[in-house]
Amino acid sequence: MGNVEKAVHLVRQHVAAGESGAIAVELLKLAADNRGIWNAPWARVLDEVRALPPESRTAIADALVAQYHSAEAGPVARGNALTLIGVIARGLPGDRLSAERLEKLDELGRRQTFWYLERHEVLAEAELAAGRALAPAVVALFRRTALEAYRDDALPALAAKLTEPVLNVGEEWAERALRDADGAPEWQALLRHAATATAARPTRAWEQRARALIEPLGADRVRTTVVPWFALAGRRTFELERREYEPDINNAYDPYNANALRGLTWVLALLPSHPDTARALGALVETSLRKVAGLGPRNPKVANAGVNALARIDGESALAELARLATRVTYKGTLKLLEAALETRAQALGLSREEIEELAVPAYGLTEVGRTERQLGDVTAVLEVRGAKAVLGWRTSAGKGVKSVPAAVRRDHAEELKELKAAVKDIDRMLSAQSDRLDRQFVADRTWAYSAWRERYLDHPLLGTLARRLLWTVDGTIVGFADGELRTLVDDPVRGGADVRLWHPVGHEPAEIVAWRDWLERHGITQPFKQAHREVYLLTDAERATGTYSNRFAAHILRQHQFNSLAAIRGWRNKLRLMVDDSAPPATRELPQWGLRAEYWIHGEGDGYGDDTTDSGSYLRLATDQVRFYPIDAPENSASCYGGDYRMWLPHGAEPVDSLPIADIPPLVLSEVLRDVDLFVGVASIGNDPTWQDGGPEGRFQEYWTSVGFGELNQSAETRRVLLERLVPRLAIADRCTVEGRFLHVKGERHTYKIHLGSGNILMTPNDRYLCIVPTSGAAAPQTGYLPFEGDRMLAVILSKAVLLADDLSITDPTILSQL
Structure with a gap:
């Protein structure tokens, strides 16, 4: 006879003998043995007790109450007794241990979720049966747990009854939304509808219902109310208890509220285009992709919803956010959506993807390159781009500059002031994104027609602040911008041409490069990134000897997660190495303009789980090996995450593709790829960390x-x-x-x-x-x-x-x- 059968037999014996106290003790023993988990086999015991007549169940429930109050009962036994009473006493008269049950529920409300087989929902059902509403934090617990319940009907059924509050408490944005919707049935209905957004995209019926809910509120009111909520996403009002094996839940989104956030992005996509909407959606995408320990990106589903919403909104501001995000986002799924959205816009306008990115950059109110003035009463606002930042200054009617915002502007021009401050933030974010995009243009091998380049770059109110600090070639002549004109090295003006390219120092004599550095200094030009001072990586004798690979950056130890982030920023594709029996491709960068793929061979370092890995099993460090080049369509290499030889996995009968002779790689491509790899090593190497002088675990990295x-x-x-x-x-x-x-x-x-x-x-x-x-x-x-x-x-x-x-x-x- 198995354990379950024995337990059922004992219960039947005690029932036949009328020994309710013995049944209570037996049930508590079973709960202790099962650690409070009532899975299918053990649930048979509860089914046996639940099938007893009311008078028998009443006696057992009262016996459990007595056990709860006994001197021998510890906190675990008391918790089990509360659950058992909830199961057995359902439908019976009386409200047993109500104060104790409420205390237990409050304790549970500080948790993220519980395992559904713990059957804590019976405590909530008992409270509801007694005519009392659950505390908001407890409602949030059961909603979150119901979303994760596996093959269970009880928790989803309970969650369906918990209609108030409409959002889960614990997050700043949700509590702000609840306050804004308090006493307003129209807002309550909109939030309730938003929380039903559980699919990747809204259905037609969902949108029709949303439009009907927006109409009585008004589109402007919906926008001005919802947009500030997004700025609060990712911040909690109280912390939840984190169990040892759980990710950093307090920096993650509440999963129930995440559905509502997704629904609200769909709502904003139905409103008329507005810069505030695009700005808020773009910020939400970035917030939702922020990394959380043990979890990864905070919530890619919300990020993807934000991108899809931006893709549906017409106008310059939404396109600008899509273009900006495409330079910042590294999460593969969201980046794919961004690429598709920009490609769709480009096709609709009959432009290339590169052209749509250029045309997507707004002026943000600048009326000349890097500058605008706005008259606000007797005060002049001056918005200027200085280097990588926008600066907002003020000038009185007498022409005197003042640092702080004049009181008259705050009082009489609050809306204009808000727009100017928003423009400062927008400019700072876009400048950073466009600087990164231009930095990656060296390997794009791009050529512009002179007139289009002047319009989109040199004379563009925002991009001009970057383009005028870079060096270009016009019909093969190197030029920089100084004293209002394009000029050669000897300051002769260049006023026209046919083709323009971004200049790169590879292939130029050192004396010429130094001369241009002197020219920049003479004109006081600080470049937005290294160009004249850019590192050039030429083929070495060692690389000629190896023939098909470079060992220049082999045998380094890198922090894996920092390397992974840097690689993504620089356009490389990489997979985190886990200490598992699995394989992974090398870090790769595709160079479609050249028909090439660069590979950096890496593998996980160490064999101590916990010492050499995170709690989730990903390696803390990587060991590096060769850099190789292949045709872009060559089959992918892979190797064990632990290390070992890289091999191509080929279909039957196919021949492997050899890596290309490194001497045949175009010098600019070789230089830029090796510069990326040098950056990875220079930033992510443990050798650059001053706290590693002891050599790390067991001192093995000292040398x-x-x-x-x-x-x-x-x-x-x-x-x-x-x-x-x-x-x-x-x-x-x-x-x-x-x-x-x-x-x-x-x-x-x-x-x-x-x-x-x-x-x-x-x-x-x-x-x-x-x-x-x-x-x-x-x-x-x-x-x-x-x-x-x-x-x-x-x-x-x-x-x-x-x-x-x-x-x-x-x-x-x-x-x-x-x-x-």
Whole structure:
């Protein structure tokens, strides 16, 4: 006889003997043995008890109450007793342990979900049967759990009864929506309808119902009410208890509310086009794709709904958001939707995908390149683009500049002020996105007709602020923009041409490149990214010897998740390596303009689950290997996540495709691909982390950390060295600094320090002792006057460390002082 049969037999024996107390004890023992999980076999025991006549069930329920109050009962037994009473006493007179049940429900309300076989829904049913509503947090718990219940009817049936509140509490946006809808049946109905958005796209019937609900509220009122909710997405009003095996639930979306968010994006897509709508949807897409520990992107379904909504909205602002997001989003599913939306728009207008991206960039109210003025009463608002940022300033009627917003503007022009502040934020976001897009144009091999290029780039109110800081070739002549015109290296004006290309230093003599760097400095031009100072990666003798691959960036140890993010930003496709028996392709970048595919061979590093992986099993670190090139349509390689040889998996009878001779790769393509890989190593290597001086787990990376942290300079660090040789004489601490070899030497009062120009790691006298200074996330470079390009964070870190150490007697940080 099995355990279940024995339990059923014992219950029947105790029933026959009228021993209700013994039945109660037996049920509690079973619950303890089952850890409170009433799966199908053990549910037979409950079915046996539920089938008893009311007087027998009453006696057993009362016996369970007595057990609850017994001195021997612990918290687990009391919790099991509450559940059993809920099961057995359903339909019986009386309300047993109501206060205790309420306390248990409040405790449950602090959880994300529970396993449906714990049968906690009987507690909620008992409360409802007693005529009492459940607390909002408890309603939220049961709704979330019902969404995850597997092959269970009880929880969905209970959730269907829980109609109030219309959204789950616990998230800022939802609680704001509940307040806005309080006492307004029309809003309640709209929110309730939004929460039914459980499909990828709305049906015609769903949209018809939504339009009917929008009409009495008015489109403008719906937009101005809903848009502020989106800005609050991702923020909680109280934290839920997180069990050890769960992801970071407090940074995820409530799954019930996520459906409502999705529905609200569908609602906004039905409204007339408005910049606020596009802006809010774009921000929601980015918020929804933010990474959450143990989960990945916060909620791709909501992000996808936001993209689909933008794709349905006509007008410049929605197209601009689609184009901006296409340069920022790295999550494959959402990026695919963005690509499809832009392709559809391009086809509808008879344009190429590249052209639609260019035409999608708005002016954001700028009336000339990088500038506009707006008269607000007696005050003039001046909106200017300075470098990578937009700045809003003010000028009085007397022509005097003021920093803060004048009171008269706040009072009399609140709506115009709001628009100007929104334009500042929009410009900052779009500038960053367009800078990244232009940085990727080098391998696009793009040519523009001169007139179209001037309109879309050089003279465009926003893109002109980037284009006028870059170098171009007009009919083969290199030009830059200075003093109101395109000019050659000797400042001769260039006023026309046929074809324009973005200039790249590969293939040009060093003297010519240096001359253009001097030209930029002479005209005070800071480039939005490295162009004249761009690293050039030429074929080496070692690569000629290997023939078909480069080992230049092999044998590095990289932080996997940081590498994965960088790869996606630079247009590479990669799959996270898990410590499982599985295979994965290399990190790849497709170069369709050249018919090529670049591969960077990598594999997971380490074999200690938990030490070398996250809780979810993904490797913390990667080991790197070769860079290879293949025809773009060649079959994909793959290798075990643990490591091993990469192989092509081919259909029967097919022959593998060899990697291409690296000497045959166009120099520009080779340089840009290796520059990407150098970036991955330069940023994600553990050798650049000052906290890894102990060598990491078991000290096994000590030798690697030392070799990278203080070794030979890579190309980007070499560029940094050349630049620092020019910058250091301009520093206020110039008399204490010299650039020698791989280091910036800084003479302090306590010690002399050597800052490595690649990693930023520090050695100090005597005996080259290591000094650990961990930079802040937003380390800013000290004022040095002119800088030739933006975006080198390591340069800012090195300079800020130099300024700190040059005045080492003023250091107050106890962590640093203890090392000095």
